[in-house]
Amino acid sequence: GNSVTQMEGPVTLSEEAFLTINCTYTATGYPSLFWYVQYPGEGLQLLLKATKADDKGSNKGFEATYRKETTSFHLEKGSVQVSDSAVYFCALSDRIQAGTALIFGKGTTLSVSS
């Protein structure tokens, strides 16, 4: 079945460092791809999305490009801040019966220190 694999964490960075969180997927067809962020004690917030190959999603300085040839959707940010500390989830949309389910990776914890 469809699945998402994220790099293991935790990722520990200093403020203003460059961030990459790797995400690869296995899917039949052409799913939409998403990055969600979860701050401590909260639900998930949609960070960005891409719906077709070569689409680039971007938001709040974060970017990810839908790469069909490498089945990847890596998250990047040029300069992280302490406030970016959170758990990041990569997800794909999966057709299931008559609807759609999001399939999530296990999450990558990012810790940014000043």
Added chain:
Amino acid sequence: DAGVTQSPTHLIKTRGQQVTLRCSPISGHKSVSWYQQVLGQGPQFIFQYYEKEERGRGNFPDRFSARQFPNYSSELNVNALLLGDSALYLCASSLLAQGWYEQYFGPGTRLTVT
């Protein structure tokens, strides 16, 4: 506009009991999905409802059931609770049920089974 709301925020139940969790979607959204997030893992899909009909069901036992009301709000019921049902239960709403529509998550209900 209000986001997705869930109630209660927390609850503690005993093994064998039954629980009902509630969700109100974003105004105008017709699809509601439920996810279970066990500590340290990504969310797992339980159900999707659209226009009061079940559109998809994940790999969960029949102890889990749900319904959607005419105002698009939803309830998730879990019978005969097990210790392993302890988790954060997340509700997500989207405009329609197709995969490219973003799903917006509520803050979750933290269920503890003792």
